[in-house]
Every structure is written in structure tokens, then in C-alpha cells.
Amino acid sequence: MSSITSPPVVRDDTTANLSQIGQAHAILIDPATSRLLGSITYDREHGFNLEWDSKEAFKDWLDNEQTAQSIELRPSKIERGSALYTTNQIFRCARNGTGGLKLYQKKTTREWKIESKRIAGSCPSLVQIKTYPHTSVVLGKYISNHSHAIGMENLKFIRMRDSTCEMIARMVRYGKNDKDIVSDPSSDNN
Numbered sequence: 725m726s727s728i729t730s731p732p733v734v735r736d737d738t739t740a741n742l743s744q745i746g747q748a749h750a751i752l753i754d755p756a757t758s759r760l761l762g763s764i765t766y767d768r769e770h771g772f773n774l775e776w777d778s779k780e781a782f783k784d785w786l787d788n789e790q791t792a793q794s795i796e797l798r799p800s801k802i803e804r805g806s807a808l809y810t811t812n813q814i815f816r817c818a819r820n821g822t823g824g825l826k827l828y829q830k831k832t833t834r835e836w837k838i839e840s841k842r843i844a845g846s847c848p849s850l851v852q853i854k855t856y857p858h859t860s861v862v863l864g865k866y867i868s869n870h871s872h873a874i875g876m877e878n879l880k881f882i883r884m885r886d887s888t889c890e891m892i893a894r895m896v897r898y899g900k901n902d903k904d905i906v907s908d909p910s911s912d913n914n
């Protein structure tokens with residue numbers, strides 16, 4: 725009958741080729757010069773029209789923007805990247821109707837509840853930033869439209885930061901009563 729022999733070793737050329745192509749591809753990808761989807765060059769040509777020298781510079785800009793507009797843009801999600809980019813992160817307006825929310829409890833007359841922070845619908849405002857493996861440059865795109873009032877009317881909905889407190893102090897110094905800045909009916913009881 726049939727003798728037991730080792731089956732012939734069949735080299736799977738398809739797999740081998742794909743593997744070789746994959747290795748070659750990985751070596752050829754240079755994030756500094758690639759124009760592939762997700763690369764810094766592609767992003768610059770596809771809507772990422774803001775640019776900072778570093779993550780620190782971006783954070784300074786974000787702080788300033790939040791203070792200037794009386795808005796809160798909080799980290800929403802972050803995606804880890806590939807050979808072409810390191811992270812892809814989104815900051816959304818805190819009044820957008822999704823995501824978790826900590827309710828502030830009033831403790832003193834200088835603090836207030838932020839219980840109705842989230843609006844019924846969604847707010848389109850967001851900042852998207854990307855970082856890359858070969859440079860400290862951060863690219864970003866910014867949707868600055870809100871579906872609700874910003875500025876003074878939005879102050880009571882944002883988390884107070886030191887910079888915001890300073891801004892309010894400046895407004896008060898320029899003659900605005902703090903009741904005009906932040907309406908807090910419950911403070912009448914104190």
C-alpha cells in the first residue's frame with residue numbers, strides 16, 4: 725500500500741510575497757516625506773490648517789481660546805496612530821450632549837452647580853490635533869461654531885480655571901458687577 729512519506733513541503737509563495745512586500749513597505753514609509761493618508765503632508769493638504777511647534781504650544785493656545793471665548797474644550801477621544809502619525813486626538817465643547825459629566829455641588833457662595841451644562845442637542849465645536857513620530861509639530865483643525873451662546877452667557881457652564889478667575893477679576897475691575905458676569909440665583913440666600 726502507500727508508504728508513509730513526508731508530504732512535499734509546498735512553499736506558500738503568496739504568503740511569502742505578501743510578507744516580503746509588507747516588510748519592504750514598512751521600511752519605505754518615512755513619516756517626514758510620505759504623502760499617504762494619515763501623513764503630515766496629507767493632513768496639511770486636507771484641512772489641518774493650524775500648526776504649533778509643540779504640544780506645549782498647543783496647550784497654551786487651547787487655554788487662551790477657552791478663556792477668550794468662555795468655553796470649555798475637553799479631551800474627548802484619542803486614537804493611537806501608525807508609522808505615519810503618533811496620536812489623533814479630539815477635544816469637544818463640554819456642552820455637547822454626550823459623554824460623562826461631573827456635577828458640581830455648591831460649597832460656598834463663590835462656587836455654583838453646573839447641573840445643566842449639557843445642552844439638549846449636540847454642539848459642533850471641536851478641536852482635532854495630530855502628532856507625528858518625526859517632529860514635535862502638532863497639526864490641528866478647529867470648528868469654532870457653537871450651537872449655544874458663548875462668551876459671558878456661557879461662563880456659568882464652564883469649569884473655573886485660574887485663568888478664568890483672572891479674566892473675571894479683570895471684568896470686575898472694568899466696572900462690571902459679578903452678578904452680571906455669572907448669574908447665580910442661589911447665592912441670594914447667602
Ligand SMILES: [Zn+2]
Pocket residue numbers: 817818819820847848849869870871872
Ligand atoms: Zn459649544
